[in-house]
Amino acid sequence: xxxxxxxxxAVLIDADNxxxxxxxxxxxxIAKYGTPTFKRIYADWTKPTVxxxxxVLLENAITPIQQYSYSTGKNATDSAMIIDAMDxxxxxxxxxxxxxxxxxxxxxxxxxLREAGMxxxxxxxxxxxxxxxxxxxxxxxxxxxxxxxTDQDHDHEDDKDDKELKPRVEEHKESLSKxxxxxxxxxxxxxxxxxxxxxxxxxGDLGNFILKKQPDFDSRNYGFPKMLALIKSIDNFIVDERxxxxxxxxxxxxxxK
Numbered sequence: 544x545x546x547x548x549x550x551x552x553a554v555l556i557d558a559d560n561x562x563x564x565x566x567x568x569x570x571x572x573i574a575k576y577g578t579p580t581f582k583r584i585y586a587d588w589t590k591p592t593v594x595x596x597x598x599v600l601l602e603n604a605i606t607p608i609q610q611y612s613y614s615t616g617k618n619a620t621d622s623a624m625i626i627d628a629m630d631x632x633x634x635x636x637x638x639x640x641x642x643x644x645x646x647x648x649x650x651x652x653x654x655x656l657r658e659a660g661m662x663x664x665x666x667x668x669x670x671x672x673x674x675x676x677x678x679x680x681x682x683x684x685x686x687x688x689x690x691x692x693t694d695q696d697h698d699h700e701d702d703k704d705d706k707e708l709k710p711r712v713e714e715h716k717e718s719l720s721k722x723x724x725x726x727x728x729x730x731x732x733x734x735x736x737x738x739x740x741x742x743x744x745x746x747g748d749l750g751n752f753i754l755k756k757q758p759d760f761d762s763r764n765y766g767f768p769k770m771l772a773l774i775k776s777i778d779n780f781i782v783d784e785r786x787x788x789x790x791x792x793x794x795x796x797x798x799x800k
Contacts, residue, residue, distance in 0.1 A: 550577025557644035558586035568688035653678035718766040746795040
């Protein structure tokens with residue numbers, strides 16, 4: 544997905560199904576894709592289980608929506624989020640939605656919003672089921688947002704020798720996924736699909752193409768702050784960084800060996 548900074552986004556948060564610890568990192572991540580026009584969070588605020596959220600609502604200007612649980616075992620919060628999402632959709636005031644939840648019950652909502660031409664970004668925990676992930680244009684795991692500060696520190700070291708990349712991965716022992724044959728095959732097949740007559744594929748196009756195949760793909764899941772660092776760490780690929788004539792800006796192309 545293109546990171547268009549002026550994209551107007553409606554951020555809808557299911558307080559029952561995501562932790563509140565990484566709210567700041569969550570909104571910093573959302574800012575990469577656009578401006579949150581609506582920021583709403585849904586819960587039965589009379590319950591002590593969501594009390595932790597109350598401390599961060601004012602700091603992040605999130606509007607709490609009260610939804611009482613009318614009966615045991617029924618999630619009225621989901622219904623409230625879905626109704627509000629459709630109301631916001633029909634106002635025509637947003638370009639996309641960010642659904643923050645680990646609940647796969649929002650799969651149909653995400654699908655419906657995309658059918659209406661909306662960009663849909665999902666944010667949830669690693670336990671989120673595949674149907675909801677697949678229904679989004681992009682899905683981001685909350686767990687990697689907790690590591691953003693460490694990753695930003697590593698960004699300042701990107702100009703150092705590439706030999707430092709492997710030790711860097713070892714520092715991230717909490718990485719959500721491992722670089723395995725399945726990932727390498729997906730990267731290789733995607734490069735072949737996009738390659739020109741000389742076998743080169745533009746890295747930006749490659750990232751967007753892979754997201755269409757696997758919405759939860761993110762180099763940070765593997766312990767790398769950027770996709771280029773991930774590609775460089777794998778011996779199966781060749782990287783060519785071409786000058787554009789502009790300072791500190793290069794076009795990166797990749798190729799299968």
